Amino acid sequence: ENGPGHDGEESENILSGFKTSSVLSDSAREKNIFIHGKLADQEAVVILEKTPIREETLAEIFSGSRLKLDLRNDIYSTYRLQAPPHLNEIKTTVVCPATEKHIKKYKRQESFLVEETGTDYRSITLPYIQKQSFSVQWVHNILEKKAEAERVVYEDPDPEVGFVLLPDFKWDQKQVHDLYLIAIVHQRNIRSLRDLTSDHIPLLQNIFQKGKEAILQRYELPASKLRVYLHYQPSYYHLHVHFTTLGYDAPGCGVERAHLLADVIQNLQSDPQYYEKRTLYFPLRADDGLLGKFKEAGRL
Amino acid sequence: ENGPGHDGEESENILSGFKTSSVLSDSAREKNIFIHGKLADQEAVVILEKTPIREETLAEIFSGSRLKLDLRNDIYSTYRLQAPPHLNEIKTTVVCPATEKHIKKYKRQESFLVEETGTDYRSITLPYIQKQSFSVQWVHNILEKKAEAERVVYEDPDPEVGFVLLPDFKWDQKQVHDLYLIAIVHQRNIRSLRDLTSDHIPLLQNIFQKGKEAILQRYELPASKLRVYLHYQPSYYHLHVHFTTLGYDAPGCGVERAHLLADVIQNLQSDPQYYEKRTLYFPLRADDGLLGKFKEAGRL
Numbered sequence: 001e002n003g004p005g006h007d008g009e010e011s012e013n014i015l016s017g018f019k020t021s022s023v024l025s026d027s028a029r030e031k032n033i034f035i036h037g038k039l040a041d042q043e044a045v046v047i048l049e050k051t052p053i054r055e056e057t058l059a060e061i062f063s064g065s066r067l068k069l070d071l072r073n074d075i076y077s078t079y080r081l082q083a084p085p086h087l088n089e090i091k092t093t094v095v096c097p098a099t100e101k102h103i104k105k106y107k108r109q110e111s112f113l114v115e116e117t118g119t120d121y122r123s124i125t126l127p128y129i130q131k132q133s134f135s136v137q138w139v140h141n142i143l144e145k146k147a148e149a150e151r152v153v154y155e156d157p158d159p160e161v162g163f164v165l166l167p168d169f170k171w172d173q174k175q176v177h178d179l180y181l182i183a184i185v186h187q188r189n190i191r192s193l194r195d196l197t198s199d200h201i202p203l204l205q206n207i208f209q210k211g212k213e214a215i216l217q218r219y220e221l222p223a224s225k226l227r228v229y230l231h232y233q234p235s236y237y238h239l240h241v242h243f244t245t246l247g248y249d250a251p252g253c254g255v256e257r258a259h260l261l262a263d264v265i266q267n268l269q270s271d272p273q274y275y276e277k278r279t280l281y282f283p284l285r286a287d288d289g290l291l292g293k294f295k296e297a298g299r300l
Numbered sequence: 301e302n303g304p305g306h307d308g309e310e311s312e313n314i315l316s317g318f319k320t321s322s323v324l325s326d327s328a329r330e331k332n333i334f335i336h337g338k339l340a341d342q343e344a345v346v347i348l349e350k351t352p353i354r355e356e357t358l359a360e361i362f363s364g365s366r367l368k369l370d371l372r373n374d375i376y377s378t379y380r381l382q383a384p385p386h387l388n389e390i391k392t393t394v395v396c397p398a399t400e401k402h403i404k405k406y407k408r409q410e411s412f413l414v415e416e417t418g419t420d421y422r423s424i425t426l427p428y429i430q431k432q433s434f435s436v437q438w439v440h441n442i443l444e445k446k447a448e449a450e451r452v453v454y455e456d457p458d459p460e461v462g463f464v465l466l467p468d469f470k471w472d473q474k475q476v477h478d479l480y481l482i483a484i485v486h487q488r489n490i491r492s493l494r495d496l497t498s499d500h501i502p503l504l505q506n507i508f509q510k511g512k513e514a515i516l517q518r519y520e521l522p523a524s525k526l527r528v529y530l531h532y533q534p535s536y537y538h539l540h541v542h543f544t545t546l547g548y549d550a551p552g553c554g555v556e557r558a559h560l561l562a563d564v565i566q567n568l569q570s571d572p573q574y575y576e577k578r579t580l581y582f583p584l585r586a587d588d589g590l591l592g593k594f595k596e597a598g599r600l
Binding site: 009010012013014015018020023026027029030031032033035048050052053055059061062063065066067068069072073075076077078079080081082083084085086088089090091092093094096097098108110112113114115126128130149191195221223224225226227229246247249254255256257258259260262266270271278279281283294297 | 306309311312313314315316318320323326327328329330331332333335348350351352353355358359361362363364365367368370375376378382383384385386387388390391392393394395396397398410412413414415435438441442447448452473475477478501502509523524525526527529532544547548550551553554555556558559560561562566570571574578579581583599600
């Protein structure tokens with residue numbers, strides 16, 4: 001019955017009739033949850049996300065809340081704080097009616113950590129990659145300037161140690177604090193980390209050195225502000241190197257998938273066959289065909 | 301006045317007397333805030349972090365909340381939801397009295413990637429750690445059961461290969477999807493990764509094996525859902541290992557700081573002196589005294 005006001009329209013609680021079917025995904029870090037269910041017989045997705053804590057509400061939170069002690073150790077103590085509801089709202093988005101597409105979009109896939117020995121690579125992973133023959137036509141288009149030529153930040157055209165450096169699709173290029181560039185090598189026969197030997201050290205050092213120089217020149221970001229790494233497994237099997245800002249928590253920069261280029265170079269210097277023999281660990285999503293191959297082989 | 305119970309001890313609201321001096325940092329993504337201020341004339345740091353949304357509370361949140369409409373557009377609508385306070389708690393950590401170091405630790409700072417050779421470690425880092433003599437009294441309290449004894453998830457009391465496994469402060473233990481446990485070794489003379497040699501392989505394998513078993517038994521999480529790693533630099537110089545859920549993007553799990561325990565074991569197997577000689581890379585914050593030492597030495 002209230003009209004819309006500065007404080008938002010008091011709304012009938014339509015969610016009291018919401019019937020949860022399943023949690024599509026959630027994030028403990030971001031404090032959100034994506035729920036599939038029914039609202040008055042229609043398919044719906046409800047997204048809840050806790051709101052950031054605002055400095056200007058702190059005084060009222062401190063004075064107006066209840067505290068429950070959880071533990072005390074030396075100078076540290078932890079509590080659960082129950083704040084007045086209007087200072088601790090949950091942002092709620094309702095999609096209704098929701099289509100199959102919405103539901104898929106918000107659904108999280110479970111991941112499993114896979115242990116791949118050098119033998120596993122040759123008997124499970126390599127045959128799988130070869131059979132799939134994932135298309136890297138779009139990579140060749142970039143290298144041949146048939147696509148994205150205007151996006152290139154830097155190029156070293158040398159066929160052996162050369163590469164093209166350009167922004168990753170995830171980066172909107174609006175600010176450098178989430179800078180994300182990719183260096184794609186001109187050589188076409190290197191699928192991934194697993195193919196690297198000491199022969200590739202000059203290529204890797206060239207990417208590391210010239211990539212850092214190009215980023216300093218173009219974006220005024222020194223090497224000490226960069227995280228430079230490869231993925232294993234990569235999302236496409238043509239060797240490429242990621243350059244992201246150290247302060248930006250880029251997706252895929254976790255220790256379970258990323259390998260610092262500086263470490264890769266050191267490893268190959270200490271053992272030319274390091275990546276042929278080494279046991280590598282990486283996550284695979286439940287719907288990844290390669291995970292099925294590891295299961296069939298009894299390796300999971 | 302209530303005694304401790306299942307729901308936590310109702311505590312006098314000590315925060316009603318908290319005087320904010322400044323916000324040290326905050327994260328809109330993670331919904332937390334770090335505040336420096338005074339509590340009864342003592343320096344204190346208060347950390348507030350909203351808690352993850354739990355599936356089992358959804359029905360009660362949907363039925364027991366107030367909704368305020370923000371906007372409606374086609375099939376999309378957004379609301380602000382005011383939930384019952386006991387279903388929407390804020391995890392609160394109080395550090396009091398807090399030292400200059402705590403305040404520095406929580407203050408948002410630019411980070412720089414440092415390259416530390418084995419020689420740099422011995423000539424710059426080790427003397428710095430020794431001079432600082434960071435207190436690990438709280439770690440000894442845990443190992444001696446003088447604190448947090450009831451939080452211990454698993455213990456192997458062996459003085460050589462034993463450890464205590466317990467929840468990290470950052471984890472509220474309400475759901476396993478952001479599980480975060482720490483294994484603290486009983487040996488007291490291992491500062492970090494740099495002190496590890498092949499002599500420690502039995503210790504590391506024991507932590508890896510028994511830690512995974514304890515987590516499977518207690519939380520029904522198999523090893524394939526875990527990320528097990530060490531930090532370098534660590535935040536305290538008494539060897540400890542992090543166990544987090546693979547699907548949870550835990551702070552500090554980035555490739556620039558985390559080292560998979562499985563890799564550490566492999567590295568020591570291939571070279572007993574690996575971590576004595578190896579060049580290691582890690583971020584240091586602008587105000588970290590160690591960064592100053594690297595600058596003085598002309599290493600940055």
